[in-house]
Amino acid sequence: MSKPEKMGLVPALRFPEFRDSGEWEEKNLGDLCEITNGKSNAQDHIEGGFYPLFDRSEVIKRSNEYLFDCEAVILPGEGMRFIPKYYVGKFDLHQRAYALKDFSCKGKFIYYSMAARSGLLARKAVQSTVLSLRLPILQNFPIQIPGVPEEQQKIADCLTSIDELVTAQTQKLDALKAHKKSLMQQLFPAEGETVPKLRFPEFREKGGWKSDSIGNIFETTSGGTPSRSEESYWGGYIPWITTSLVNCGVITEAEEFITEDGLNNSSAKIFPEGTTLVAMYGQGKTRGQVALLGIAAATNQACAAILPKKGIEPYFVFLSLAGRYDELRDLSNRGGQENLSQGLIREITFSYPADVAEQKTITSCLASLDNLITAQTQKLDALKAHKKGLMQQLFPAMDEV
Numbered sequence: 001m002s003k004p005e006k007m008g009l010v011p012a013l014r015f016p017e018f019r020d021s022g023e024w025e026e027k028n029l030g031d032l033c034e035i036t037n038g039k040s041n042a043q044d045h046i047e048g049g050f051y052p053l054f055d056r057s058e059v060i061k062r063s064n065e066y067l068f069d070c071e072a073v074i075l076p077g078e079g080m081r082f083i084p085k086y087y088v089g090k091f092d093l094h095q096r097a098y099a100l101k102d103f104s105c106k107g108k109f110i111y112y113s114m115a116a117r118s119g120l121l122a123r124k125a126v127q128s129t130v131l132s133l134r135l136p137i138l139q140n141f142p143i144q145i146p147g148v149p150e151e152q153q154k155i156a157d158c159l160t161s162i163d164e165l166v167t168a169q170t171q172k173l174d175a176l177k178a179h180k181k182s183l184m185q186q187l188f189p190a191e192g193e194t195v196p197k198l199r200f201p202e203f204r205e206k207g208g209w210k211s212d213s214i215g216n217i218f219e220t221t222s223g224g225t226p227s228r229s230e231e232s233y234w235g236g237y238i239p240w241i242t243t244s245l246v247n248c249g250v251i252t253e254a255e256e257f258i259t260e261d262g263l264n265n266s267s268a269k270i271f272p273e274g275t276t277l278v279a280m281y282g283q284g285k286t287r288g289q290v291a292l293l294g295i296a297a298a299t300n301q302a303c304a305a306i307l308p309k310k311g312i313e314p315y316f317v318f319l320s321l322a323g324r325y326d327e328l329r330d331l332s333n334r335g336g337q338e339n340l341s342q343g344l345i346r347e348i349t350f351s352y353p354a355d356v357a358e359q360k361t362i363t364s365c366l367a368s369l370d371n372l373i374t375a376q377t378q379k380l381d382a383l384k385a386h387k388k389g390l391m392q393q394l395f396p397a398m399d400e401v
Helices: 107-116 120-123 136-138 151-185 260-263 314-322 323-335 342-347 358-394
Strands: 025-028 033-035 051-054 059-065 067-076 083-094 097-101 144-147 209-212 220-222 234-241 256-258 276-279 290-293 303-308 350-351
Touching: 033 136, 067 107, 083 107, 097 107, 097 136, 107 120, 107 144, 107 151, 107 358, 151 358, 220 342, 234 260, 276 314, 290 303, 290 314, 314 350, 314 358
Parallel strands: 051 083
Antiparallel strands: 025 144, 033 097, 051 059, 067 083, 067 097, 209 350, 220 303, 234 256, 276 290, 276 303
């Protein structure tokens, strides 16, 4: 591929064999395919059903009935994002979702065209409680398309091959995470046990691990938030951490900073490097997530701080608690509670080997696995960025239309 000179309705990047095939055309989506709604409702969702049931969510549900048996591009009719799906075969469709089918061009090309224009779909949607795509909006939605079917297929094939790579790399990342989770379950004692299932040979004769409640082993506390209405409390040199940064990693940077006045006139405190933070509340998956302070920093009141203790490696504390995310979430749900509290966290049983060398051996093993996960995540992110950049060049930019 090479960059042709700018001319009319053409993409920035075009395959050499189609460089002299002329400009693309702009057509209405309704002229290229049939657009229809589904008929199913939420109650038609059957766990383990025979056929996929597409609705407005990104999760594909299951149904024992099917409405269509064809090649189709599926679009949600409502929501905040309109990410298309491509499917061939029998499927069920919710009444608030659309199926684009019976294409007069390459269906997979339409799929990638809609994916490249998902932002424009959202801008054209009707503003209501949620964004709503009405049928006339879709029927009149502009699609830029090469007149040569082989060029449509070539673009679809190119992007499909990248999607297959993304899927393969995602599966590899998922496998690494599953391996780490399984390893952690064996490297730390199960509930009620004092010895892990898997122990490094040099420590097998060292006896059982020590075990007690977090409150009896560590000093714990929480932070605070200086008044937002007092400008002099903000923009200082003291890193101030919120639960948005507590995401199972090591925190080395802050997004906000407070002044000494802000620190002295609030409940905020500076915690030392090596402090383990537990998110007691926050949106989505935040509650129960754990992080390790890689810098001295203050936090807001939503973070429980477990201060470092001599004889116990901070990274060991962090990894041990990070691997107990589900347990921490369950703990906060007991009795109808929605949040964790310092009291609940202090009651959690914590086990550790008395020999610091064993702690370091465990953390070293898991850190090497973390490095692999980080490298794989970066590889996957780069692949997704490459696809995004490629899509921007394989389809004409809107300001060129």
